[in-house]
Amino acid sequence: MPANLTPQYRKAEEAYRRASTPEEELECLQTMLRELPKHKGTDKLHAELKQKISKAKKEQQQQQSRRVGTKKGGGPRIPRQGAGRAVIIGAPNVGKSQLLRAFTRARPEVAAYPFTTHEPIPGMMPWKDVMVQLIDTPPITAEFLEPNVLGLIRGADLVLLMADLGSDDGIDQLQAVVTKISETRTRLARTSYLHEDDVGLAFTRTFLVPNKIDVPDAEERLQALHEFCLFDFTEYVISAQLGTGLEVLRDAIYQALDVVRVYTKQPNKKADFDRPYTIHRGGTLLEIAEMIHKDFAANLKCARIWGSHVHDGTNVKGDYVLHDQDVIELHI
Ligand SMILES: Nc1nc2c(ncn2[C@@H]2O[C@H](COP(=O)(O)OP(=O)(O)OP(=O)(O)O)[C@@H](O)[C@H]2O)c(=O)[nH]1
Numbered sequence: 001m002p003a004n005l006t007p008q009y010r011k012a013e014e015a016y017r018r019a020s021t022p023e024e025e026l027e028c029l030q031t032m033l034r035e036l037p038k039h040k041g042t043d044k045l046h047a048e049l050k051q052k053i054s055k056a057k058k059e060q061q062q063q064q065s066r067r068v069g070t071k072k073g074g075g076p077r078i079p080r081q082g083a084g085r086a087v088i089i090g091a092p093n094v095g096k097s098q099l100l101r102a103f104t105r106a107r108p109e110v111a112a113y114p115f116t117t118h119e120p121i122p123g124m125m126p127w128k129d130v131m132v133q134l135i136d137t138p139p140i141t142a143e144f145l146e147p148n149v150l151g152l153i154r155g156a157d158l159v160l161l162m163a164d165l166g167s168d169d170g171i172d173q174l175q176a177v178v179t180k181i182s183e184t185r186t187r188l189a190r191t192s193y194l195h196e197d198d199v200g201l202a203f204t205r206t207f208l209v210p211n212k213i214d215v216p217d218a219e220e221r222l223q224a225l226h227e228f229c230l231f232d233f234t235e236y237v238i239s240a241q242l243g244t245g246l247e248v249l250r251d252a253i254y255q256a257l258d259v260v261r262v263y264t265k266q267p268n269k270k271a272d273f274d275r276p277y278t279i280h281r282g283g284t285l286l287e288i289a290e291m292i293h294k295d296f297a298a299n300l301k302c303a304r305i306w307g308s309h310v311h312d313g314t315n316v317k318g319d320y321v322l323h324d325q326d327v328i329e330l331h332i
């Protein structure tokens with residue numbers, strides 16, 4: 001592992017992990033190459049990055065030529081919204097669409113037969129005063145895995161891998177999903193990270209969500225799942241239909257995003273508590289100023305903070321690390 005990678009490199013690397021188009025990939029890779037410190041320890045990474053860049057360029061060209069006169073594949077791109085994104089995946093009929101219905105106002109079709117969902121469907125899940133984006137996806141089997149689902153997994157903050165406790169085939173189907181994904185450059189894992197030496201191999205944090213705990217024999221099937229599947233994902237057992245376990249899962253999804261909520265106020269006015277901004281834990285005042293408006297970040301003189309870690313109205317600078325439910329007043 002090469003030492004002293006710059007924060008800009010790390011940031012581009014993280015963005016690369018989330019990239020869902022060749023254009024985005026290329027841009028991130030180019031930043032990574034630019035930011036890579038040049039010494040003996042980084043020779044291999046340097047070569048790998050160059051290789052990836054030429055591959056991304058080729059893919060981009062191929063995609064552009066495909067686009068001419070043909071329908072764009074994979075359906076429309078879903079913009080990121082809310083505090084973060086969790087993608088619901090699994091075998092056919094496990095209850096993915098039912099889960100999206102239970103958590104959001106989206107109304108995907110739920111049906112007792114497999115392959116009901118054909119394209120990704122987003123919905124917004126409330127958690128206290130913030131929203132989290134959930135995306136329902138078409139099913140995955142040993143033979144069937146839509147490439148755009150892989151892109152969604154890569155770009156997600158969290159994957160909800162569902163298992164069917166309502167069928168004796170549930171375990172085999174779950175195993176098939178995990179195996180199918182493990183054959184790609186996108187992987188499920190206990191935490192999100194990029195492979196240190198193999199640029200492009202990306203791991204996304206995953207929860208295992210066995211569903212239909214309400215049906216007879218579900219407990220026995222869950223035990224069998226524990227015996228046969230040796231995953232180390234954190235597990236949340238639910239009934240999407242009856243609501244069992246859903247509040248615990250809702251909390252866990254939000255907590256997994258690892259963000260803090262920040263409210264804004266204007267001088268001499270009350271704070272706007274309607275809709276907080278959210279930023280990754282450890283994020284600074286300058287970062288949130290950038291999110292609000294580029295001008296704020298560029299011209300920020302100082303800011304005042306009301307929150308649990310400071311006296312009310314304390315003056316702070318751009319490097320102040322925000323805490324959950326801080327109220328900020330930006331001065332430019
Ligand atoms: N008993 C029970 N049935 C459920 C539960 N969740 C979903 N179902 C049923 O399981 C079937 C499949 O549900 P869907 O939500 O359509 O499953 P899906 O994973 O979206 O299926 P595809 O879109 O085909 O991949 C439906 O008949 C649901 O009513 C649950 O918690 N308990």
Ligand SMILES: [Mg+2]
Nearest residue numbers: 096097116117
């Ligand atoms: Mg569905």
